[in-house]
Amino acid sequence: MASSNLVGHTARPRVLCPENLSADGLTLLRKTLDVDEKQGLTPEQLIDMIPEYDALLVRSETKVTAALLNAARKLKVVARAGVGVDNVDVPAATRLGIVVVNSPSGNIQAAAEHTIALLMSLARNVPDADASLKAGKWERSRLVGVEVKGKTLGIVGLGKVGLIVARMARGLGMNVVAADPYASQSVAAAANVILVESLAELLPRADFLTIHTPMLASTRGMLSSTELNQMKRGARILNVARGGIVDEKALLSALDSGHIAGVAVDVFTSEPPTKDPDSAAARLVQHPKCIATPHLGASTVEAQENVSMDVCEQVLQILAGDLPRSAVNAPIILPAEYKTLQPFVRLVEKMGSLYTQHFTSPRQPAQRNINTFDLIYEGEITHMSSTKPLFAALIKGLTSPISDAEGFNVNIVNAETVAKERGIFVNEQKSRDPSTQAQAYSSLVTLVARAGAGAGAGSEGLVSTTGTGQQRESSSSTQHIISGYCSDNSPFISRLGRFSTSFVPEGKLLICHNYDSPGKIGVVGSVLGRQGVNINFMSVAPATFSGSGSGSGSGSASAASPTGINGSGSGIGSGGGGGDGAEPVSSKETTEALMILGVDKEVGDDVKTELVGARGVLNVSSVTL
Numbered sequence: 001m002a003s004s005n006l007v008g009h010t011a012r013p014r015v016l017c018p019e020n021l022s023a024d025g026l027t028l029l030r031k032t033l034d035v036d037e038k039q040g041l042t043p044e045q046l047i048d049m050i051p052e053y054d055a056l057l058v059r060s061e062t063k064v065t066a067a068l069l070n071a072a073r074k075l076k077v078v079a080r081a082g083v084g085v086d087n088v089d090v091p092a093a094t095r096l097g098i099v100v101v102n103s104p105s106g107n108i109q110a111a112a113e114h115t116i117a118l119l120m121s122l123a124r125n126v127p128d129a130d131a132s133l134k135a136g137k138w139e140r141s142r143l144v145g146v147e148v149k150g151k152t153l154g155i156v157g158l159g160k161v162g163l164i165v166a167r168m169a170r171g172l173g174m175n176v177v178a179a180d181p182y183a184s185q186s187v188a189a190a191a192n193v194i195l196v197e198s199l200a201e202l203l204p205r206a207d208f209l210t211i212h213t214p215m216l217a218s219t220r221g222m223l224s225s226t227e228l229n230q231m232k233r234g235a236r237i238l239n240v241a242r243g244g245i246v247d248e249k250a251l252l253s254a255l256d257s258g259h260i261a262g263v264a265v266d267v268f269t270s271e272p273p274t275k276d277p278d279s280a281a282a283r284l285v286q287h288p289k290c291i292a293t294p295h296l297g298a299s300t301v302e303a304q305e306n307v308s309m310d311v312c313e314q315v316l317q318i319l320a321g322d323l324p325r326s327a328v329n330a331p332i333i334l335p336a337e338y339k340t341l342q343p344f345v346r347l348v349e350k351m352g353s354l355y356t357q358h359f360t361s362p363r364q365p366a367q368r369n370i371n372t373f374d375l376i377y378e379g380e381i382t383h384m385s386s387t388k389p390l391f392a393a394l395i396k397g398l399t400s401p402i403s404d405a406e407g408f409n410v411n412i413v414n415a416e417t418v419a420k421e422r423g424i425f426v427n428e429q430k431s432r433d434p435s436t437q438a439q440a441y442s443s444l445v446t447l448v449a450r451a452g453a454g455a456g457a458g459s460e461g462l463v464s465t466t467g468t469g470q471q472r473e474s475s476s477s478t479q480h481i482i483s484g485y486c487s488d489n490s491p492f493i494s495r496l497g498r499f500s501t502s503f504v505p506e507g508k509l510l511i512c513h514n515y516d517s518p519g520k521i522g523v524v525g526s527v528l529g530r531q532g533v534n535i536n537f538m539s540v541a542p543a544t545f546s547g548s549g550s551g552s553g554s555g556s557a558s559a560a561s562p563t564g565i566n567g568s569g570s571g572i573g574s575g576g577g578g579g580d581g582a583e584p585v586s587s588k589e590t591t592e593a594l595m596i597l598g599v600d601k602e603v604g605d606d607v608k609t610e611l612v613g614a615r616g617v618l619n620v621s622s623v624t625l
């Protein structure tokens with residue numbers, strides 16, 4: 001039951017569990033989360049309650065529909081304590097940035113063992129014999145069965161469950177033949193399974209046929225009357241996968257006609273099957289040649305402990321901001337790589353956010369052309385097998401300062417969709433020939449923001465995996481460059497436009513672009529002091545990179561335009577001539593620098609305008625990272 005949140009304490013994240021889950025995982029969750037176990041909820045009640053919850057834990061009974069997901073306000077994860085996610089609207093979850101996780105192998109042994117239990121029950125009429133005896137009968141001759149040894153088991157879907165079933169069936173002395181367009185020939189051979197080209201090739205060979213595919217659009221109704229007719233007369237069929245993969249009506253008539261000698265079904269098109277006695281499912285359950293179980297494939301103590309622990313651990317990982325090991329709608333990276341990648345995930349997100357806050361402004365049309373972002377990796381980071389989380393981090397960083405993110409979370413799951421919706425193109429490049437700057441760090445990440453038509457836009461010389469930042473900068477007139485690295489797991493910005501720097505992108509920052517001449521620190525310091533703004537740290541960044549890339553913020557107040565509409569930087573040439581309209585104050589004031597200040601409070605437009613009014617300050621932007 002829900003534990004009440006203590007007054008004065010931060011509310012603990014809440015987990016809703018509307019199904020019967022093993023206590024093991026729930027106990028783990030209760031250490032840090034509030035878990036509500038509420039069974040028997042209607043879809044409407046679920047929709048009413050879901051806004052309160054951060055995580056939803058389900059098995060196969062709860063229909064996690066788009067309507068339910070849309071009603072959620074802070075849901076981060078739907079955890080399916082089992083394999084099949086056909087009861088979850090995964091595309092809707094993806095759109096909303098909700099991670100869907102499952103337990104891909106916690107119950108596969110149980111499902112395979114149940115399949116074998118049904119296989120032997122079918123072969124030896126076990127349920128019928130039991131019922132007969134309980135009814136006071138002794139029907140030895142009616143209940144003669146068949147042996148499985150030497151018979152052929154046809155497996156449709158040689159995945160995890162299918163393979164375990166195959167090995168067990170081999171142990172029973174059966175010949176095993178499988179149809180699975182995606183299965184590996186060598187894996188099949190290692191399990192002594194003959195992999196055939198098609199279902200049509202498999203069907204006439206099978207004495208027993210067992211289904212182990214997921215429920216997909218392509219597998220729904222995969223075995224209908226046409227397929228059943230291709231089977232041997234007297235063959236038997238098992239379905240422990242999903243109802244509806246074998247057409248229930250077709251199965252019923254094949255049983256009635258005697259073409260199929262027996263079926264065992266654990267799963268139904270609709271669960272529980274409708275009570276309408278005329279429905280195919282109800283008639284199937286009642287059919288004397290059918291053995292039916294109420295979706296018990298995963299129902300063992302061991303399997304339920306496994307899946308419960310598996311998904312609850314993942315819920316904790318997700319709520320802690322980590323990547324889960326079995327996300328259905330996110331690519332999985334190796335845990336070892338994840339550790340190394342995580343600091344860069346933070347870095348890239350900060351770089352994206354810094355770009356949006358420092359270089360763009362809704363009032364500056366020129367910036368709207370910039371829709372292409374080259375994310376260039378140099379050094380050790382290039383050895384990572386997946387940089388997907390970095391891509392997601394960039395999209396999150398770029399968009400979060402400009403979106404109303406309430407209830408919507410850009411993450412690894414939906415980053416691609418968000419990028420598409422916003423017309424953002426990202427070219428990820430690995431540079432094998434590090435730039436001079438990169439040579440100073442074990443890994444360097446550079447973000448080049450530029451105008452471009454998208455994926456093909458890299459042809460402006462920017463797709464080169466060997467170019468340096470400087471070469472890139474001079475190849476296009478409107479572009480902005482930010483570089484960063486990680487040290488001791490902390491992100492650092494090492495380049496902002498033409499300026500080389502080193503600061504931790506964290507907290508409230510004021511970035512002043514000014515002429516590099518004595519007295520500027522004092523000028524800025526005294527303006528901020530008068531306004532009651534404390535400076536936590538300060539870093540001066542000289543202009544060390546040449547080229548036309550900008551160094552000044554555009555979402556800032558500037559000397560030419562106190563409203564902050566200026567300063568794309570394209571006018572600030574390498575010679576530093578004050579291209580944004582400000583005249584050099586003296587002939588000495590031709591070089592520029594950035595002053596990056598960590599401040600303790602938001603700096604208002606009035607303060608920024610006052611700063612820009614000060615002698616030699618070109619423009620000012622404030623960012624929160």
Ligand SMILES: NC(=O)C1=CN([C@@H]2O[C@H](COP(=O)(O)OP(=O)(O)OC[C@H]3O[C@@H](n4cnc5c(N)ncnc54)[C@H](O)[C@@H]3O)[C@@H](O)[C@H]2O)C=CC1
Binds near residue numbers: 241296
């Ligand atoms: N009755 C129960 O309680 C349980 C049922 N299941 C069901 O069993 C299914 C299989 O589970 P796993 O083996 O773990 O999944 P899996 O993903 O490891 O294997 C599924 C296999 O089906 C194959 N496949 C896909 N489309 C196919 C097609 N058109 N024709 C032939 N093969 C095709 C895939 O290539 C894959 O090898 C699950 O999706 C779930 O629906 C799983 C656990 C318990």
Ligand SMILES: O=C(O)C(=O)COP(=O)(O)O
Binds near residue numbers: 059
């Ligand atoms: O894991 C699966 O795919 C299953 O079908 C098991 O379903 P259940 O968790 O027992 O409702």
